[in-house]
Amino acid sequence: MKNVDLVIIGGGSAGLAASVGAFDSGIKDILIIERNPFLGGILNQCIHNGFGLSEFKEELTGPEFASRFEKQVEDRKIPYVLNTTVTSITKDKVVTYTNEKEGVVEVQAKAIIMAAGCYERNAGAIGIPGDRPAGVITAGQAQLFLNEYGYMVGKKVFILGSGDIGLIMARRLTLEGAKVLGVAELCAWSNGLNRNMVQCLYDYDIPLYLSHTVTRVIGKGRVEAIEISQVDERMNPIHGTEKRFDVDTLVLSIGLVPNNNLLTDLGVEVGRSRGAAVNQNYETSIEGIFSCGNVLHVHDLVDYVVDEAREAGRSAARYLLEGKKETSKNIPVNPGEGIGYVVPSKLDVLSLKEKTAFKFRVRKPSKNVFIDYIVDGVTVKSTFKPVIIPSEMEVFNLPKNLLENAQQSIVISMRAKE
């Protein structure tokens, strides 16, 4: 069996940044395993601009951002294999992969970084009533077909879900000559960034139907029409509010889920983000197995992904160079009132650095609130937020002296200003 110090699963922006973090911390024996015929992951299909404002201080497109990281990997001569899929890993860190040239191969790793990205929720996940014709496609699939292979998915399109990928595709399909008749969103608010609302919908007069969902798909063989309805506060369709749109394609932008199966198969603990439960070193419940990027929690900005992944790479290097820690003391980090999830979901208070980054999302848009950081029931820090929205991940750093004496729990919670 081949031996490698560090195996990285996935060669997207997370895997590449993790490899750079580990390499620069002294680990040279690395293997990145990537399923696609190229590095860079999902960014290659995100041809719009707006990436890299915090990482490179310029506004790049997705492929440009990816190529900067590919270059960092090439410059360091970090080894990678393409067209290769990891099929399983074991607790003892044996990684099995397959490709056409080598067949099935087992590699004994000393540490593993999981960086396999996320997948899109599809029609099956929401059970839309009606026919099951062709022409229902997820936004990411539509993006891949159009931007890499040059296939238009339809001429008259309706989009369900106002997440950023849906908004970006509304503009992209319009520019390529399709008619986008509207976007329906179940929530009473948009789940995309304001700038995408303006640049992708308002610029092209595409209507947004808030508190609406698709209640019927109509068509034999191919989509012919869809019907949307308004929903009440409990998200149930309101009878009599149906509207029909004659379209040939329904694009779904209804959420992303960490592609964490290889780790759940192993029985690693799972966090509220549906990725692995990790401590601040991005280490999972199995020693020496780390996780970062969209497979840990879904990010909206790649700039945060590469920051997190580099840190995971440095942690893996520390683990490899310093060996097993004799002691650790994990304190749970819990989402409180109004908070969806927090990463990390636990804190090893014996390996704290000067600052620890907490990343979280609120459950719904709110104005004039305080975010409280509560250690063992005592609020150690509060920050005021004039506006906070679920589609933007929040990051806040707490210094070591506020955390090191934690015994029971750390809670992040939202509170309205009186």
Added chain:
Amino acid sequence: MEHDLICIVCPRGCHLHVDENLKVTGNFCPRGEAYGKQEVTNPTRVVTSTVKINGSDLAMCPVKTFSPIPKGKIFDVMASINKVEIDAPVHIGDVIIHDVCGTGVDIVATRDMERI
């Protein structure tokens, strides 16, 4: 002309009102004022798209306008982009169309694509 806009400079998303004398109200901070004025006098956008590429492993090569172009020219620029076909290899920053639609802005490639 009076305008009601949403400021896109930060997530707060202030609702701006710009009157005929270019006076901006509704902005929480000065950046909103600058945005409001620019948006009603000369709104601009970066356009990103793809062009057909021959001799590469993928069918399409992503491209962008090197800098923002006037919003009113977006569809003219798209029409020019859709007429072009290129041959691999191309590299990031290669000029695909010079001075597109008289805007003074070049269309450049945004992905390295080798010949196979």
